Amino acid sequence: MDTLNKTYYVEVPASLNPEQLNIMMELERDAFPGLGAVDEQALVPLARYGKLIQYREPNDPRPIAICEVMRAYQDIHKAYIFGFYVRSDQQGKGIGKLFLQDIYPILKQDGFQKVCLTVNVENKSAVKLYEKMGFAITETRFDEFGEGENRYYMEYAIS
Numbered sequence: 001m002d003t004l005n006k007t008y009y010v011e012v013p014a015s016l017n018p019e020q021l022n023i024m025m026e027l028e029r030d031a032f033p034g035l036g037a038v039d040e041q042a043l044v045p046l047a048r049y050g051k052l053i054q055y056r057e058p059n060d061p062r063p064i065a066i067c068e069v070m071r072a073y074q075d076i077h078k079a080y081i082f083g084f085y086v087r088s089d090q091q092g093k094g095i096g097k098l099f100l101q102d103i104y105p106i107l108k109q110d111g112f113q114k115v116c117l118t119v120n121v122e123n124k125s126a127v128k129l130y131e132k133m134g135f136a137i138t139e140t141r142f143d144e145f146g147e148g149e150n151r152y153y154m155e156y157a158i159s
Contacts, residue, residue, distance in 0.1 A: 008064070010102050011054045016047050023062050031085035038083060053106065055099045064090045065099045079107050081117035100133045108158045115158060118144060118151035130154050
C-alpha cells in the first residue's frame, strides 16, 4: 500500500480518557510484548507532563503510531524519546519515517536542539530507520533495562 496517497495527521493529547488509556495500553503490549510495555502508571504522566504524540489516520479510532517524549533534566534542550512505534498492522508502509519527519518540527518548536533514544541492539529495522533519519549511535548500554537488555544510545541534532 502506498502511504503517499494517505492523509496522516499528528495529535498531541494533554490527557487520556479511560477509553484512550485502554487503547494505548493495548498498543503498548502489542509493540513491546513482555518487557517494555508502558502501563497507565506511566502513560497518564507522559500525556500530562511529557509529550504523547500520536500519528493518526482519518476514520481510525486507534493511533497508527506513537511517540512518547520527555525533556532531559540534565539538558533542557534535549528530548528523550521514551517510546516510538508503529502499530503492528501498519508496519512496512513507511509510516515510521513519515512520522519522524512530522515529529522533528514539533520538537524544534518546543525548544529542543537534540533528540536521543535507546533501541534494542537486536532491533535491526528500527536501528536502520533511525540511522536513515539522521540518528547516530553514540554508545552501547549493556543491561540497560536488566540483564541482557542491551541498547544503542542514539542522538540526532535537530536542524
